[in-house]
Amino acid sequence: MKGMSLIVKTITNIVIGFIFLYGLYIILHGHLTPGGGFAGGVIIAGVFVLKYLAYGSSKAGEKKSSIISSVFESVGALLFVGIALLGLLLTGVFFLNFIPRGTPLHLLSAGIIPLCNIAIGIKVGAGLFSIFLALAAFKYIMED
Amino acid sequence: MSIIPLYFTIPLITAFIIPLLGKISKSLVWIVTTIVSFALFILALYGVTLTQETSMIVYKMGNWPPPLGIVMAFDSFSALMVLVISIIVFTGCFFSLRYIAHYTGQWKFYTLYMLITAGMMGIAITGDLFNMFVFLEIAAISSYCLVAFGVDAEELEASFKYMVMGEIGGLTFLLAIALLYARTSTLNLADISNTIQGNGMNSFFWMILGMLLFAFSIKAALVPFHTWLPDAHPAAPAPVSSLLSGIFIKVLGIYTTARIVYNIFGLTRANAPTFFNLLIGLGLLSIAWAGLTALKQKDYKRLLGYSTVSQIGYIMIGFGIGNYYGVAGAVFYILAHALGKGLLFLTSGAVVHRAGTRELDKLAGLGESMSTTAWSFRFGALSLIGLPPLVGFFAKLFIVLGAIKAGLLWLAIIAIGLSVLTLAYLLKIENNVFMKKGKMAGLKKAPFTMRIAMVFLVIVMLLTGLGFQTLMNFIVGPAAHALLRGFEYAQLVFGSFALNF
Amino acid sequence: MTIFVFCIALFLIGLYAIVTKRNLIKIVIGFALIEYSVNLLFALIGFRRGALAPIITKVHTTHNFVDPIPQALVLTAIVIALGTTAVMLAIALRIYERYKTFDISKIKRLKG
Numbered sequence: 174m175k176g177m178s179l180i181v182k183t184i185t186n187i188v189i190g191f192i193f194l195y196g197l198y199i200i201l202h203g204h205l206t207p208g209g210g211f212a213g214g215v216i217i218a219g220v221f222v223l224k225y226l227a228y229g230s231s232k233a234g235e236k237k238s239s240i241i242s243s244v245f246e247s248v249g250a251l252l253f254v255g256i257a258l259l260g261l262l263l264t265g266v267f268f269l270n271f272i273p274r275g276t277p278l279h280l281l282s283a284g285i286i287p288l289c290n291i292a293i294g295i296k297v298g299a300g301l302f303s304i305f306l307a308l309a310a311f312k313y314i315m316e317d
Numbered sequence: 318m319s320i321i322p323l324y325f326t327i328p329l330i331t332a333f334i335i336p337l338l339g340k341i342s343k344s345l346v347w348i349v350t351t352i353v354s355f356a357l358f359i360l361a362l363y364g365v366t367l368t369q370e371t372s373m374i375v376y377k378m379g380n381w382p383p384p385l386g387i388v389m390a391f392d393s394f395s396a397l398m399v400l401v402i403s404i405i406v407f408t409g410c411f412f413s414l415r416y417i418a419h420y421t422g423q424w425k426f427y428t429l430y431m432l433i434t435a436g437m438m439g440i441a442i443t444g445d446l447f448n449m450f451v452f453l454e455i456a457a458i459s460s461y462c463l464v465a466f467g468v469d470a471e472e473l474e475a476s477f478k479y480m481v482m483g484e485i486g487g488l489t490f491l492l493a494i495a496l497l498y499a500r501t502s503t504l505n506l507a508d509i510s511n512t513i514q515g516n517g518m519n520s521f522f523w524m525i526l527g528m529l530l531f532a533f534s535i536k537a538a539l540v541p542f543h544t545w546l547p548d549a550h551p552a553a554p555a556p557v558s559s560l561l562s563g564i565f566i567k568v569l570g571i572y573t574t575a576r577i578v579y580n581i582f583g584l585t586r587a588n589a590p591t592f593f594n595l596l597i598g599l600g601l602l603s604i605a606w607a608g609l610t611a612l613k614q615k616d617y618k619r620l621l622g623y624s625t626v627s628q629i630g631y632i633m634i635g636f637g638i639g640n641y642y643g644v645a646g647a648v649f650y651i652l653a654h655a656l657g658k659g660l661l662f663l664t665s666g667a668v669v670h671r672a673g674t675r676e677l678d679k680l681a682g683l684g685e686s687m688s689t690t691a692w693s694f695r696f697g698a699l700s701l702i703g704l705p706p707l708v709g710f711f712a713k714l715f716i717v718l719g720a721i722k723a724g725l726l727w728l729a730i731i732a733i734g735l736s737v738l739t740l741a742y743l744l745k746i747e748n749n750v751f752m753k754k755g756k757m758a759g760l761k762k763a764p765f766t767m768r769i770a771m772v773f774l775v776i777v778m779l780l781t782g783l784g785f786q787t788l789m790n791f792i793v794g795p796a797a798h799a800l801l802r803g804f805e806y807a808q809l810v811f812g813s814f815a816l817n818f
Numbered sequence: 819m820t821i822f823v824f825c826i827a828l829f830l831i832g833l834y835a836i837v838t839k840r841n842l843i844k845i846v847i848g849f850a851l852i853e854y855s856v857n858l859l860f861a862l863i864g865f866r867r868g869a870l871a872p873i874i875t876k877v878h879t880t881h882n883f884v885d886p887i888p889q890a891l892v893l894t895a896i897v898i899a900l901g902t903t904a905v906m907l908a909i910a911l912r913i914y915e916r917y918k919t920f921d922i923s924k925i926k927r928l929k930g
Contacts (some may be wrong), residue, residue, distance in 0.1 A: 207873060211897060243336055250333040254326055260379070267322040268379035278876055304904045308911065447891055454898045458905055465909055470916040471927050477909050481836060481845060484902055488852050491895060492829060495856055498888065499822075499863045 176229030185227040193220045196298070203290035204283040210293025217294065218301035225305070239306045242299040249296030256288050320360060320367075321376040321389050324399060325439040325452070327353060327360075332431035339424025347414050350427045354407040354434070361396070361403040365792060368396045372799070373809040375444065383444075383811060384508045390444030390810050393795035397648060398441035398564075398572055400792070401655045404777060405563045406434050408659065409556035412770035416555055416666050426466060426554070433459040433560065437568045444810060446494055447504045453490070453536075453569055457483050460561060464553045472552040479549035482542065486535030493528040496521075507810035510581045514804050518589075522582065526592075529577055537570020539633060540603040543626045547610075550625065551618035551675070555666020558618060562625040563659030567651050571629065575636050575647070580799075580806035586639035586723065596637030597728065601735075603630030608738030612745070617675045618665045620742055621658065627738065628654050628701065634732060635716045643719025645789070645797035649712040652781065652793070653700060657709055660697035660774040664690050667763035667771070668750065677746065681755025690763050691751040693771040698743040700778055703736055708782040711789075821862055828855035842910040842920045846903060853899040857892045864888035 176182065196216035203209030221238075230238070260269040275282035331353045338345050367374060368391070376389040410430065417423050436456025443449050461483065465476035498504060500521060501512040513522055531542075538546040546566070550558050578584050578592075586593045604627050611623035632654070635647025667690045668683060669675055684691045700709035713736065720729035762768070781788055799806075828851060835848030864885035872886035910920070917925050 207871070211893065240340070244340075247333045247336045251330065254330050254333070257322075258326060258330075261322065265319075266377070266380045267319075267326075270379075278874070301900075304900075307908055308904070447894070451894060451898065454902070458898075458901050461905055461909070465912070468912060470913075473909055473913045473916060474925055474927060477842070477906070477913060480902070480906055480909065484849055484906075485833070485836065487902075488829075488849070488856060491856050492859070494891075495859045495863060495888075498860075498891075502885075504887070504891075 177227050181227050185223055189220055189224060192223070193217060196220065196294075200290055200294035201280065201287065204286045205278060205280070210290040211297050213290075214294040214297025215301060217298035218305070221298075221302045222305050225309075235306060239303060242303045242306065245299035246296055246303060249292050249294070249299060252292035253289060253296065256285055256292060260285070319374075319376055320363065321374060321391050321442060322378070323360060324357070324364070324442055325435045327357060328431045328435035328438065332428045332435065335424050335428045335431065339427075343423055346424050346427050347410075350431065351407075351410050353431070354403065354410045357434070357438075358400075358403040358407050361400040364391065364399055365396045367391075368393045368795065369791065372795070373806075375810050384503055384505050387448050388444040388505065388507075388810065389442045390506070390806075391442050392799040392806075392809075393792070394572075394576070394648070394799040395442045397652070397792050397796040398568060399438060401652055402434065402437050402441065402564050402568065404774075405560055405655055405659045406430075408663065408770045408774050409560045411773070412559070412663055412666060412767050413554070413556040414766045415764040416670055416767065420466065420554070426463070429459045429463050429466075430557070430560075432456075433463065433565070437565065440568050441572060444506050445504055446497070446506055446509065449506075449573065450487070450490055450494060453573075454487055456565065456569060457487060457536075460553075460557075460565060463557045464549045464561075466554055466557070467552070475545075475548035475552035479545040482535055482545040486532040486542075489528050489535075490532040493525050493532065496528075497525050505810075506576075506581050507807035510583065510804055510807040511811075513582055514807070518582065518584075526578070526582055530574065533570045533574040533577075534599065535570075537566050537574065537629055537633075538626050539570075539599045539629065540606045540626065543603070543607060546626055547619050547622040550622040550662075551616065555618075555662055555669060558621075558665070559659040559662035562622065562662055563655040566625070566629065567632070567655065571632050571636075571647075571651065575644075575800055578636070579644075579801065579803060583804040585803065593637045593639050597634050597725075598637075600630040600633030600637055601728075601731065603627060603633065604732075604735045604738070605630075608735060608742065611742040612738070614742075615677055617668065617677055617680065617746060617750070618662070619675075620677070620746060621661050621665060624661075624701070624739070624742060625654075625658055628658065631713070631716060631732065634728070635719065638716070638719040638723050638725065638728070640719050640723050641797055641801060642715050642722055644800050645793055646712055646715030646717075646719050648796045648800075649708075649715055649789075649793050652788075653708040653712040656774055656778045656781065657697045657701040660693055660771060660778070661701070663767070663771050663774065664694040664697065667767045670767070671760045671763060672757055677749040680750040680757055681753040682758035683760065684751035685754070685758045686760040687763055689768045689771065693775050694751060695747070696775045696778060698747065700782070702740050702743065706779075706782050708778055708785065711782070711785045822859065825855050825859040825862065828852075828858070831855075840922050842913060842922060842925075843907075845922075846906050846910060849906065850899075850903060853895070853903075857895055857899075860888040860892045860895070 196213045199208040199216060200210055200213030257268045260271050261267045263271040270284035272284055274284045335346050338349060372392060374391040378387040417426050433456050436452045439452030440449055443452060461476055461480045464479055465473050501509050503509055535542040550562050553561060584592060607623045607626035611620050611627060614620035614623060632647045632650045635643045635650055672680055700707035703710045703713040717729045717732055832848045832851030832855060836845050839845055866882060866884050869882040869884045872883040913925060914920055
């Protein structure tokens with residue numbers, strides 16, 4: 174896929190960091206404000222989609238990013254199930270909170286919920302980007 | 318530490334470890350999947366022993382008490398479903414080593430295979446309506462992908478057709494959940510059951526039940542809604558066909574229907590005779606229509622697909638009869654048909670693997686060259702037809718007994734009479750493929766792992782047939798009682814909560 | 819009550835699209851409509867007049883909150899809808915690759 178014009182590339186360069194930061198903010202404040210793992214993950218996937226659309230990609234690059242995103246997707250899912258299983262191992266109850274709850278309405282609070290949000294964020298970000306790649310460049314990816 | 322959440326977390330974790338392992342080694346993936354599915358089998362056996370002691374094990378996710386949190390309600394019927402799922406998953410996994418060898422991206426197959434397992438296990442043990450929907454969609458989405466796994470034109474077409482039908486069913490289920498939540502303000506199955514018990518069945522609940530029955534009939538492929546099944550199940554790779562036909566439609570369609578009709582809405586033949594007659598009608602229609610259509614099929618797997626639709630009808634009749642013998646027969650039939658049809662689809666896989674075609678006319682002569690496959694097919698077919706020492710006979714016997722006890726003598730006679738259809742279409746395969754001499758006689762035997770998987774299922778079938786009295790006392794009988802206790806389900810769920818919390 | 823009826827109407831419009839349209843992509847759009855209608859119904863079920871979004875903040879209010887459970891359910895349903903739509907579109911693309919058409923009246927190799 175070919176890239177877009179210089180204007181698009183420049184603007185993308187400027188905006189991309191802010192969008193990523195915003196996605197991180199949404200994920201990390203998931204237990205305090207609206208949003209959370211899924212919404213933030215979608216925003217982070219948007220960063221990669223934007224970069225892909227603006228700069229284009231080669232066949233090799235698509236294959237590489239599909240592999241990386243599939244690894245991240247598995248890692249995110251494993252983190253999430255791992256947190257739930259840690260609850261089972263440490264407290265005897267699946268998904269039970271096993272770390273201190275902290276003071277309400279602070280960033281470090283709500284026990285395992287921020288950790289779950291981070292795991293979901295990784296999973297959704299990588300997963301949505303894989304979906305995008307699978308639809309945009311499915312001819313290359315499916316050949317392996 | 319309780320084992321209940323492990324039933325769906327173990328397959329889930331495996332599903333997400335496989336993509337990482339798949340980058341390292343191909344055979345490692347198969348080994349891990351097989352070990353995990355065997356571990357699930359052991360866990361399922363342990364679960365059966367657990368339900369002998371306590372009739373209902375309630376597991377609270379994150380320790381939230383029932384009406385607020387999600388609970389897992391594990392009773393004898395769930396234990397039976399989990400056991401059957403794990404048997405079919407294990408044999409299918411063992412079978413798939415050589416069958417999948419010529420596909421690309423094998424780890425994707427095993428990931429989807431484990432996801433479908435996790436979804437089915439979840440449905441069988443959940444005690445929450447929305448949770449059931451989520452697991453149902455996990456299993457359904459994986460099955461759409463698995464049907465299309467070969468990415469040939471026919472497979473994609475079958476998958477899209479299946480997906481359209483299946484999603485209409487799934488979204489109707491979601492709409493029913495929304496309306497039910499609007500009325501009862503709860504999603505816990507036991508709590509919904511309490512509300513219905515308090516209000517009595519009014520027209521609103523009948524409408525919800527109608528929508529749910531529509532959704533689950535699509536998933537179970539009962540006759541007016543069966544059109545996707547004869548396309549989708551043959552299109553999938555053989556181990557997946559075995560899984561889909563053997564247990565998938567029963568968990569998604571039959572288990573959910575039975576659980577909701579008996580335990581949640583608390584219907585019995587005494588208080589809702591019309592509804593139960595409707596179930597019997599759907600069942601009879603399925604048996605007759607699909608059985609007759611199966612007779613004219615020329616494709617090995619497609620014939621088996623129609624046979625599945627037809628056999629599901631018997632299970633529906635058993636649940637429609639609604640007394641102890643009928644329900645026990647239906648539960649027994651779930652087990653018998655899972656083993657029998659799972660085995661038949663595995664034989665189709667072995668035949669396709671060696672012969673490379675599924676058309677019955679071209680397959681003559683395989684009886685000599687693939688004797689293990691041929692004998693496995695004969696055992697599976699005889700069990701489905703209902704020959705005495707095999708497990709299928711007892712299943713049919715109990716359904717017929719139930720019909721007679723309920724005063725439906727005509728139904729018993731029709732059910733026995735329609736078995737002739739089963740005999741007829743299975744004999745067509747036997748005659749064309751395994752009895753007739755032909756040019757396929759020079760083929761090699763099926764690969765070793767495939768034969769092991771088939772022989773394992775034959776042994777399980779013989780054991781369940783010979784030890785049916787034990788099975789009846791310890792697994793099937795309690796499962797039927799679990800369904801027939803109706804509204805008591807809710808009291809058991811909330812009762813154990815009072816004890817444990 | 820009327821607003822619930824509109825949701826059901828949207829559901830039926832989606833169903834109409836699935837049943838009558840011949841283009842694979844339009845069928846997928848029909849499913850998207852159905853999903854929206856059910857999600858909208860969920861959100862409306864939880865709605866209470868004059869109530870706030872169910873978020874705990876430092877400012878104490880005397881208002882009630884709307885029912886948070888349907889909102890959580892909608893989020894889950896959206897994720898599932900995303901998955902099904904993605905799989906559906908991927909398979910539709912593959913079908914296009916094989917048959918060179920999106921018209922379902924020309925995609926009919928399976929019969930009987």
